[in-house]
Amino acid sequence: DIVLTQTPLSSPVTLGQPASISCTSSQSLVHSDGNTYLSWLHQRPGQPPRLLVYKVSTRFSGVPDRFSGSGAGTFFTLKISRVEIEDVGIYYCTQTTQFPVTFGQGTRLEIK
């Protein structure tokens, strides 16, 4: 199974400042079709997760452009250019390149 390791596990951030979360995969996430199926999810307290970014860097419908994804192969990053209060919660990376689908352990973003 592909293991996804997120860093940091907790990230205290000042409002208006940038934040960055990394996700490292135990093996390449490049699919045989040439795509890389690495996504980022955000889960606010008491809410279901929601999709932010898919295929490494494509923002899902309605996601603000302060969120950006990057990376390739086994190393990926989610960046928030200026953190807003509604960005608190847990961020997960997930891969659907290979079954079983796997998730990172989650990164908790909190406001300082």
Add this chain to the structure above:
Amino acid sequence: DEQLVESGGGLVKPGGSVRLSCAGFGFTFSSYSMSWVRQAPGKGLEWVSSISSASRYVFYADSVKGRFTISRDNAKNSLYLQMHSLRPEDTAVYYCTSRIWGQGTMVTVSS
């Protein structure tokens, strides 16, 4: 608006069975593969099962293989998860997802 609505959760005794349903609204349900993902209380996300758009391919996590069955009815825009031989460790919120996520339905396995 695109929406997924789960139902069918509740309190079940160990060894019991339950069937979860998920209804899709506002998008072409039959075009998308669908998945069930669960989250135990206070824990992270765990993939359970996926099914391709026309039900040709199904996949299961090892932890549920042989006990859970995923299915769909595209004519009813619905996804299902039949769960048998339930264990306390199956206790979780079960989410239906493709790109969007439902609100989830809680399954508690306890005597």
